[in-house]
Amino acid sequence: xxxxxxxxxxxxxxxxxxxxxxxxxxxxxxxxxxxxxxxxxxxxxxxxxxxxxxxxxxxxxxxxxxxxxxxxxxxxxxxxxxxxxxxxxxxxxxxxxxxxxxxxxxxxxxxxxxxxxxxxxxxxxxxxxxxxxxxxxxxxxxxxxxxxxxxxxxxxxxxxxxxxxxxxxxxxxxxxxxxxxxxxxxxxxxxxxxxxxxxxxxxxxxxxxxxxxxxxxxxxxxxxxxxxxxxxxxxxxxxxxxxxxxxxxxxxxxxxxxxxxxxxxxxxxxxxxxxxxxxxxxxxxxxxxxxxxxxxxxxxxxxxxxxxxxxxxxxxxxxxxxxxxxxxxxxxxxxxxxxxxxxxxxxxxxxxxxxxxxxxxxxxxxxxxxxxxxxxxxxx
Numbered sequence: 217x218x219x220x221x222x223x224x225x226x227x228x229x230x231x232x233x234x235x236x237x238x239x240x241x242x243x244x245x246x247x248x249x250x251x252x253x254x255x256x257x258x259x260x261x262x263x264x265x266x267x268x269x270x271x272x273x274x275x276x277x278x279x280x281x282x283x284x285x286x287x288x289x290x291x292x293x294x295x296x297x298x299x300x301x302x303x304x305x306x307x308x309x310x311x312x313x314x315x316x317x318x319x320x321x322x323x324x325x326x327x328x329x330x331x332x333x334x335x336x337x338x339x340x341x342x343x344x345x346x347x348x349x350x351x352x353x354x355x356x357x358x359x360x361x362x363x364x365x366x367x368x369x370x371x372x373x374x375x376x377x378x379x380x381x382x383x384x385x386x387x388x389x390x391x392x393x394x395x396x397x398x399x400x401x402x403x404x405x406x407x408x409x410x411x412x413x414x415x416x417x418x419x420x421x422x423x424x425x426x427x428x429x430x431x432x433x434x435x436x437x438x439x440x441x442x443x444x445x446x447x448x449x450x451x452x453x454x455x456x457x458x459x460x461x462x463x464x465x466x467x468x469x470x471x472x473x474x475x476x477x478x479x480x481x482x483x484x485x486x487x488x489x490x491x492x493x494x495x496x497x498x499x500x501x502x503x504x505x506x507x508x509x510x511x512x513x514x515x516x517x518x519x520x521x522x523x524x525x526x527x528x529x530x531x532x533x534x535x536x537x538x539x540x541x542x543x544x545x546x547x548x549x550x551x552x553x554x555x556x557x558x559x560x561x562x563x564x565x566x567x568x569x570x571x572x573x574x575x576x577x578x579x580x581x582x583x584x585x586x587x588x589x590x591x592x593x594x595x596x
Contacts, residue, residue: 218250218582221301221325223316225286225308227256228264231450231472232424233499234332237368238307240390242267244575253299255292255312257284270295272312288315293322301325303582308332309358317361326589328581329362330387331355331376356380363585366578369518385581389502389522390574391566396479396506398563405477406484409447411468417444417548420485420509422478422500423492425452432458433491433540438465440541441548446489449473449481482507486555487547493517493534505529506566508559512543528561 222242226234238254245252246266254264258271274286292315306316306329313329320327359365359381366387367373376384407414419437423429425448438446446467448458459469473481482488488504490513501511501522511529513519523529530547532539550558 218303218579218586219253219299219301220245220250220303220305220582221253221255221296221299221316222305222307223255223309223313225257225310225312226284227254227259227269228261229259231474234308236499237332237390239264240392240571241575241578244571245579248572248575248579250579253295253301255295255316257286257312274312286312288312288318293319296323296325303328303586305330305582306358306362314358317358321361326585327362328364328366328585329359330366330368331359331372331381332368352379363588364581366581369521371516371518371521387581388574388577389499389569390571391499391502391506391569392571393506393566395475396482396503396566398483398508398559400476400479400483400507402480402484405480409468409470409481409484410445411466413445413466416466417441417487418485419444419446419544420449420481420488420504421446421490422449422473422481422488422504423490425450425455425458427454428492428494429454430491430493432461434489435461435465436538437489437541437544438462438467440538441544442466444544444548447481447485449478478503479507482509485509487512487544489540489544490514490519491534491540498522502566502569505562508563510547510555510558510562512540512547522565524561524565528558528565 224238227238228235242252243265252267254267254269255272256269257274261269263269272286274284276284296319303326304316304320306313309317309329356379363383365381365384367376367384368387368389373384373386406418410416410418421431434446438444447470449470451471482504488509488511490498490501490511493514493516498519501513504511505528511523513523513531514534515531516534523531525531530543532543
């Protein structure tokens with residue numbers, strides 16, 4: 217049994233791809249026999265699937281109020297002293313994660329870090345692109361404190377190495393293929409998402425409604441294919457602006473969906489659109505594919521690790537003005553037999569990846585870091 221302390225800048229009850237990965241990781245670490253303590257911004261929960269959650273008070277991020285900045289405090293050290301972890305895992309270390317790095321060094325605890333959010337590219341979408349080089353320096357400094365740094369796609373492994381981050385490896389993707397399954401197709405959900413037009417082409421987006429997701433690039437699709445319907449599932453700081461952008465179009469702002477309802481939304485749609493160019497992985501793509509929903513996504517970041525053009529979905533080039541429109545037209549032009557083949561291939565891709573195997577791989581990385589630390593620690 218390992219005792220694992222995880223420091224994360226975001227956790228439940230927030231909903232996003234990082235939280236999805238973390239909640240399954242925590243669940244399977246406990247299932248596989250580890251003891252887990254999570255340090256996260258305060259969110260009201262004290263326990264999750266057998267792991268203790270230590271909430272740290274914080275304040276909303278000015279540009280992104282859904283995210284909380286939780287500032288390190290001395291009590292964290294006392295909690296760690298009692299827990300006596302074998303390893304500290306810092307997830308996207310930025311503010312609270314820096315406390316994990318500090319205490320790992322101060323208490324001589326082996327340290328692993330993981331990179332999930334492509335923050336330097338996000339800056340462009342908030343008018344802060346001039347800070348990109350500074351952000352990379354901060355990322356390099358933080359991550360190079362760790363004995364091992366994990367990324368969730370080959371593209372991000374390469375990016376971190378190119379920017380001077382050492383000891384980088386690939387942490388495989390995962391998806392819950394029982395929860396996200398074609399059996400959740402539901403005519404009532406299709407009618408709900410399409411606002412009573414179930415026979416029209418139904419396009420779906422699921423995720424944060426925020427500038428870096430580039431959701432506005434879907435607008436030309438609705439203009440070029442006026443009979444199509446768009447369902448935007450999720451919420452975020454860009455919602456009011458998007459409501460203005462999509463005013464007068466066949467767009468339904470659904471809000472959050474969870475559990476079987478979310479699985480049904482994927483399984484009941486004709487295509488999942490993902491225009492973002494800033495994705496380190498895009499777990500939501502695997503969820504769509506698990507439900508047998510073909511995806512249309514930007515040929516950027518970690519997405520080509522998942523989507524094979526013309527086989528289980530379609531990729532478009534972000535630099536091409538009509539790239540997304542062309543990809544949607546291409547998908548909708550398929551015969552019913554070809555669409556069924558796309559759905560089947562999407563499902564097969566998702567079935568390759570389970571959360572248990574991804575977590576077992578993580579445990580092997582933990583053991584590697586713990587072994588590496590033993591000769592160093594014995595010298596003190």
